[in-house]
Amino acid sequence: MGIQPEDIYIIIPAYNEAQTITGVIRQLTDRNYPNIAVVDDGSTDQTAAEARQAGALVIAHYINRGA
Numbered sequence: 005m006g007i008q009p010e011d012i013y014i015i016i017p018a019y020n021e022a023q024t025i026t027g028v029i030r031q032l033t034d035r036n037y038p039n040i041a042v043v044d045d046g047s048t049d050q051t052a053a054e055a056r057q058a059g060a061l062v063i064a065h066y067i068n069r070g071a
Contacts, residue, residue: 012037013040014032014037014039014040016042018043018044018045018051019068019070020047020048025042025051025055025058026055029055029058029059029060030058040059041063042060042061042062044062045065046068
């Protein structure tokens with residue numbers, strides 16, 4: 005039986021990645037990974053909106069919490 009793509013949860017941290025996040029999510033969904041979450045770390049661009057539009061669950065910090 006083994007581990008199937010639907011058994012895996014992918015969490016992507018992101019900060020100002022609007023230009024690339026859609027491509028990353030599409031590559032994963034094209035490989036049948038349906039459980040994708042993006043943690044938007046207070047981006048000032050459209051990272052969260054792009055990730056949602058691409059089908060990811062988005063968890064957003066309103067301010068940047070990274071170092």
